[in-house]
Amino acid sequence: MTFSPLLRVMRIIPALPRSLVGRVFTVFSLTLLLSMGTGLGLFYRYQFLQHIEETQDTALTLVEVATQTIEDSVVIGDYDTVKRTLGKMLFQSPFKRAEFIDVGGGTIRVDAPRVTRALAPRWLTARIAAKLYDVNRIANVGGKDYGVVRLQFDEEKLAAQVWSLVLETAGVAFVVFVASLVLMRTLVRRWLDNLGRLRSFEHDVAAGRVTAEAALLADAPTEIQEAIRAVNRSAASLRDQFGQRIDSLMNSLMQHKSAMDQAAIVCEADAAGAITGVNDLFVTSSGFTRPDVVGQRLADVGRPAGARLPWQPSDRVWNGEVVIAGRHGRRHWYRTIVPMFAAPGTVERYICIDIDITERKEFERTIVENAQRQTLIAELGRKALAANGLDDLFADAADAAARGLGAACAALFETGPDGMRVRAGAGRLAQSTGLQLAGPHGDAHVAAHGTDAALRPWFAPLAALHGIDTGIDTAIVCGERTFGLLGVYAARPRRFGADDANFLHGVANIVATAVERQEARNRLTYLAQYDPLTSLPNRRRLAHSLEDAIAAAARAQGRAAVMFIDLDRFKNVNDMLGHGIGDQLLVQAAKRLSACARADDVVARLGGDEFALVLPALDDDGIAAGIGARVIEALAQPFYLAGQQLFVSASVGIATYPENGRDAETLLKNADTAMYGAKNGGRNNYQFYVAEMHENATQRLQTETQLRQALERGEFLLHYQPKLDLATGTISGFEALLRWNHPQRGLVPPLEFIAILEDTGLILPVGEWVIGEVCRQLKAWQAQGMAVRPVAINLSARQLQQADLAGAVERIVARAGVDPALLEFELTESMLMANPEAAVEILARIKALGMRLSVDDFGTGYSSLAYLKRFPLDALKIDRTFVRDLPDDPDDAAITKAVIRLAHSLSLKVVAEGVENVDQLRELEQYGCDQIQGYYVSRPVPAQACEALLAGTAMA
Ligand SMILES: Nc1nc2c(ncn2[C@@H]2O[C@@H]3COP(=O)(O)O[C@H]4[C@@H](O)[C@H](n5cnc6c(=O)[nH]c(N)nc65)O[C@@H]4COP(=O)(O)O[C@H]3[C@H]2O)c(=O)[nH]1
Secondary structure (H helix, E strand, C coil): CCHHHHHHHHHHHCCCCHHHHHHHHHHHHHHHHHHHHHHHHHHHHHHHHHHHHHHHHHHHHHHHHHHHHHHHHHHHCCHHHHHHHHHHHCCCCCCCEEEEEEEECCCCEEEECCCCCCCCHHHHHHHHHHHHCCCCEEECCCCCEEEEEEEECCCHHHHHHHHHHHHHHHHHHHHHHHHHHHHHHHHHHHHHHHHHHEEEEHHHHCCCCCCCCCCCCCCCCCHHHHHHHHHHHHHHHHHHHHHHHHHHHHHHHHHHHHHHHHHHHHEEEEECCEEECCCHHHHHHCCCCCCHCCEEECCCCCCCCCCCCCCCCCCCCCEEEEEEEECCEEEEEEEEEEEEECCCCCEEHHHHHEEEHHHHHHHHHHHHHHHHHHHHHHHHHHHHCCCCCCCHHHHHHHHHHHHCCCCCEEEEEEEECEEEEEEEECCCHHHHCCCCCCCCCCCCCCCCCCCCCCCCHHHHHHHHCCCCCCEEEEEEECCCEEEEEEEEECCCCCCCCCCHHHHHHHHHHHHHHHHHHHCCCHHHHHHHHHHCCCCCCCCCHHHHHHHHHHHHHHHHCCEECCCCEEEEEEEEEEHHHHHHHHHHHHHHHHHHHHCCCCCCCEEEEECCCCEEEEEEECCCCHHHHHHHHHHHHHHHHCCEEEEEEEECCCCEEEEEEECCCCCCCHHHHHHHHHHHHHHCCCCCCCEEEEEEEEHHHHHHHHHHEEEEEEECCEEEEEEEEEEEEECEEEEEEEEEEEEHHHHHCEEEHHHCCCCHHHHHHCCHHHHHHHHHCCCCCCCHHHHHHCCCCCCCCCCEEHCCCCCCHHHHHHHHHHHHCCCCCHHHEEHHHHHHHHHHHHHHHHHHHHHHHCEEEEEEECCCCCHHHHHHHHCCCEEEEHHHHHCCCCCEEEEEEHHHHHHHHHHHHHHEEEEEEECHHHHHHHHHHCCCCCCCCCCCCCCCCHHHHHHHHHHHHCCC
16 A cells, blocks of 8 residues: 555656657656646745735734824825725725725725736635635724724736736746756757667677777766677677687588588589589498589489489478498488578578488398398298198298298209209299209208209209209208208309308208108108018008908908918027127018019018918919928028027917918918917927817917016925036036926926916026025025035026126025025026126126026037136036937037037036936946936935935935
């Protein structure tokens, strides 16, 4: 509230004139006006009051004078004089009326003549009228009142006088006021003219005269002088500052330009788009020289033939990608063309900035290309998975390879014995499918794959035919072998890169995988019907062949036969000499069998060492018998494997249609049964199926089942056969011989079940039982106080292969607490020679335990003397087949003598087996044999009988 008048005044400010002169003038005028008004007002007021006061005083004086003047006249009643006196008094007085009112109320009135005069404002007249009062004076003469003299003021006259004064002074004041204003305005304008000079200073600066200074008038007011000086100083300071800024800006500009020259390809063009200059980067990046490009149209430089003009001169900034066919090849530039204006709307020149994005473009192209290639690979992979045959896939692969590399053509070659064969072609080579190209073959080119773009010599004829300039190829490698080559070829010179090679590899790998899969499929199909080892039909195919033969025989009302062939003792070969030798033996056996067969016969391998022979058209049994005999004969011949001679015989069973069965399964089963018959019949023979054989086979199966329980049931026992020392005539030891006490059959000899134990693997626990039982018996004999002799135990081939035979023996013997020297192990010659190195090691370990070792059935096998020396043996046992015909058979005698000499030369004892009579004894004695064993001394006897034998050891 307090500031409201001030605020009101402030509100006026915007209404003031905008120019300083106007404002100063206005303010000065107002101030002057206000001052003068106030002064005049106060003056008028003072004058007015003073005038009123003076007039009042004058009126009092006049009334006094008038009264005194008329007193005499009044006394005398000279009213004319009174009247005249009153009239005189009015002359030039401020009264308009003078009256004398006598005590009787009579009035002498004199009015002042009316004078026309300027009228004062009513308010002034009223105000004067209010201030003045009429003056009255009592005329008293001699103490007697004669009346009253009254004077009435003429307020109009007085107002006119006052108003006249006001007007005069106001007029003077106005003149002074106007004069003051004119003077003031003139002076202010003159002083402010100095500021006006700043405008010319501005023009000078605008005109580029930056060093110009604002001029000063000598009489300029100090403040303005200060202000202009300040302006000049500021201008100078700004000049300095701008100068520095400009220097810095120029410097910065130069650096920017230099940086831009380093980073960007820059060129300038005139308003018409013709190049006026280029930077170094333009030259290096494009390969063009400055003279090449200066003067040329910007839109045309490096433009590949036929390319659309990407830019036309315009007043707008242009952005876009351009392809420049430079001297170093095509470059991708990202271009920005900025118009530079001379004046609004008038382009003076163009700055063209290019960023080389060739690498990015290449990268993008590579990504797109890779994506396309991945798609092609994936697509080909899908086709490969679904493909049934390879031809379509090869064509797809060639097509994918050509498309993936964007090449004119591609081909897939298969390596063959005669060179390269075009398996599929794409593009120009599509018609070459099936073409055979002479040249390298096999694996000659395996290493020749990769990014080598040179065309191979053998491809040259095709290249010439189809206008192929260059190419890349890669090998299609299936596992260990090279299937062929996948090549991609271009009509124009082209450099294939690592990415191209990788893609081609990918395609080739898919092809290789498909080839491998196809081959695996073929192989599976083959394996489903053929035996991979011998390449003979397998059991399944044999069944079909047999069915076909049966059907044919049935149609012809003829006969057919199937022969079941099993190799005797093949298991031993396999176990002793290893599977490699076993396989070789089977292959050779298969060949021999095939040689025995007739053209229409089918030879098959059923598995393991079992073969079969289908004889489709059988006129009579004689033919089957003949072929059976041929088979026996063929397989009885020695096999030469791993540098040694091996003998295996065969057992052959023959079943005929329709007698022995009307279907393939029955016939084969019966042939199998017949084969067992042959085996039981001493092996190395053939037998036709007869109904009883079925009985035997069943019997064997039953035996096998019973044997499995025999050990648990304690049905095994040992008999002991003594050995006689010929030098002393005393029993030098025993041989433990296994017996099976069958609940129904009684004592079963080992030859009837040892083979089954071996076949079923039961020989291992039974063998351990034998060792344990011998130990137990020895302890029992010792406990009886018997002078115990060493006991020999037979080991089978399977036991020799037992992982830790020596360890098992050691544990059993240690557990029993038997002196190891009381134990002897007999191993057959063929067992030892099957894998002599392993045998040397095992025997050494057993020997180290303190036990004795001897070779059983010596002479029936094929011992290597070198190994014989290395085995830690104690004795050789001459097989009883050599002893049987002594002394009559000179051959046996010679062999026996030789064996005895050989054994002695190796410091080995010799035991002759199967001595049944005294002649044999004498003969052997003569040969120097150390010990004998046989029925002549004693048959194998139960343990209880041994003591009696020992008691009567001395021979007659
Ligand atoms: N004709 C004739 N034969 C005689 C004469 N003296 C002994 N023999 C028989 O010849 C065989 C000698 O045993 P081997 O050659 O080791 O031949 C043994 C041996 O290879 C095997 N064998 C016996 N017991 C075991 C055993 O516990 N383990 C293993 N692995 N094989 C055993 O069984 C084969 C046969 O044993 P056995 O039937 O007990 O037959 C015994 C014995 O009774 C004789 O003067 N004339």
